[in-house]
Amino acid sequence: MGWYKKRLAKSLWVFHVSASPCNNCDIEILDLLTPRYDVERFGIKLVGSVRHADVLLVSGVINEKVAPMVRRLYEQTVKPVFVVGIGSCPASRCCFKDSYNIGQRPGEIIPIDLYIPGCPPKPEAIIEGIVKLVGVLNG
Amino acid sequence: MNARAVFDLFIFPGFLFAAVFGLFAGWLDRKLSARFQYRVGPPLFQNFNDVFKLMGKETILVKDGVNWLFIAAPLAALAVMSLVSAMTGTALFFGRGLGGDLLVVMYLLMFFSVTIVLGGASTGNIFASLGAGREVKLLLADELAFILACLVPVVQSGYRLRLSEILSYQAEEGAVLGSVSGILAFLVCLLAMQAKMALPPFHIPEAETELVAGTFMEYSGPLLAFWKLSQHMKYVVFPFLMILLFWGGFRLEGLGILWGVLKYLLILFLMIVIKNTNPRLRTDTTLAFFWKWAAPLGLAAVILAVLGV
Numbered sequence: 001m002g003w004y005k006k007r008l009a010k011s012l013w014v015f016h017v018s019a020s021p022c023n024n025c026d027i028e029i030l031d032l033l034t035p036r037y038d039v040e041r042f043g044i045k046l047v048g049s050v051r052h053a054d055v056l057l058v059s060g061v062i063n064e065k066v067a068p069m070v071r072r073l074y075e076q077t078v079k080p081v082f083v084v085g086i087g088s089c090p091a092s093r094c095c096f097k098d099s100y101n102i103g104q105r106p107g108e109i110i111p112i113d114l115y116i117p118g119c120p121p122k123p124e125a126i127i128e129g130i131v132k133l134v135g136v137l138n139g
Numbered sequence: 140m141n142a143r144a145v146f147d148l149f150i151f152p153g154f155l156f157a158a159v160f161g162l163f164a165g166w167l168d169r170k171l172s173a174r175f176q177y178r179v180g181p182p183l184f185q186n187f188n189d190v191f192k193l194m195g196k197e198t199i200l201v202k203d204g205v206n207w208l209f210i211a212a213p214l215a216a217l218a219v220m221s222l223v224s225a226m227t228g229t230a231l232f233f234g235r236g237l238g239g240d241l242l243v244v245m246y247l248l249m250f251f252s253v254t255i256v257l258g259g260a261s262t263g264n265i266f267a268s269l270g271a272g273r274e275v276k277l278l279l280a281d282e283l284a285f286i287l288a289c290l291v292p293v294v295q296s297g298y299r300l301r302l303s304e305i306l307s308y309q310a311e312e313g314a315v316l317g318s319v320s321g322i323l324a325f326l327v328c329l330l331a332m333q334a335k336m337a338l339p340p341f342h343i344p345e346a347e348t349e350l351v352a353g354t355f356m357e358y359s360g361p362l363l364a365f366w367k368l369s370q371h372m373k374y375v376v377f378p379f380l381m382i383l384l385f386w387g388g389f390r391l392e393g394l395g396i397l398w399g400v401l402k403y404l405l406i407l408f409l410m411i412v413i414k415n416t417n418p419r420l421r422t423d424t425t426l427a428f429f430w431k432w433a434a435p436l437g438l439a440a441v442i443l444a445v446l447g448v
Contacts, residue, residue: 004195010188038178040169043185048351051199051359054192078196078359 009137015053021060025087152228154221164374193364212258213365230302259354270353281334287437291324314387320443340417
């Protein structure tokens with residue numbers, strides 16, 4: 001199993017779940033794919049279909065409107081899958097915590113493995129979070 | 140089936156060779172594409188890691204889909220690519236045929252596109268169905284140009300269809316590429332190959348900005364790994380076929396090996412450069428391009444070949 005996890009750590013395909021974000025974290029996520037940061041060095045690739053994904057990058061407070069969809073996306077994903085909460089919103093819901101459409105906590109809707117706080121987190125911080133995930137996989 | 144045929148099909152010019160070599164060629168494609176964009180690009184064994192990772196994931200069968208077709212399509216695609224690779228490889232490396240000629244290769248390459256269509260359409264997913272429809276249109280566009288280009292070596296070698304006979308003609312009389320008709324046919328064939336591999340500018344069936352993942356939308360786990368593998372095997376099969384048809388094959392001694400590697404790398408490099416410097420064409424522009432420009436050019440090449448130019 002250790003051998004397989006090492007393979008998995010070297011080719012994490014990420015799927016971008018925008019769950020009612022303010023769009024700030026999403027721009028930072030896209031920064032990761034640009035020549036300056038280029039996460040393809042680590043084998044990380046942005047995929048369009050959730051069936052191909054190994055990591056779900058969830059950004060935004062998951063409000064009541066979008067929560068069933070996020071839940072469904074998680075169920076459609078092929079296991080093993082890791083969920084990474086990007087930004088302060090999945091971790092603490094930031095300034096939106098008193099909004100009218102806030103229901104369950106993000107961690108109750110889908111199991112989130114890793115939080116990367118920041119509003120928005122810098123691309124370096126996101127890379128550090130992913131390196132930690134890789135480190136856990138490598139044991 | 141004797142032991143040599145099994146070896147041909149599964150080990151050396153067939154499945155294993157094409158898969159390993161193709162994954163490295165796919166890495167070269169990704170790396171060079173990254174360098175074109177001033178990125179660093181993935182490490183050498185990236186494609187191997189991807190495939191092994193996909194092998195260990197679970198496979199989800201779609202509830203409303205035609206499941207036997209969903210499973211059979213990638214396996215058929217892999218089998219087709221192994222067979223084409225074995226047929227071109229035995230002619231190139233050993234100078235003998237595996238019991239098929241150029242017509243069989245053309246049919247098999249067409250059948251490969253059909254497996255993509257069937258696999259995509261079997262799921263009932265909207266994006267996959269759209270991708271399957273576009274794959275049919277792409278096949279309709281490139282097939283005529285491809286066949287016309289493949290006819291030129293046949294005509295030049297005195298209407299011989301066996302791959303090994305086309306090679307032995309070129310060994311005696313010089314490569315097909317040395318004539319005017321050969322150069323025209325080579326260009327047409329290169330463009331048709333680009334479309335058959337669904338590389339940009341002809342990546343209409345899996346246009347990721349429109350159709351997300353196209354025909355492979357619902358595939359996951361080992362089945363997706365089989366698709367990836369057969370896609371990477373194309374990086375071996377198509378350049379080898381072009382070297383065989385137009386460029387006189389390899390000589391497996393001394394400097395011949397170096398020339399063989401250089402021929403292969405040059406064709407691969409041309410494909411990657413075309414891929415990275417052209418935006419995607421629309422479906423109608425692709426059809427217009429192949430039917431109005433590439434196919435008449437191929438026809439002109441055939442007529443020139445018949446006239447002996």
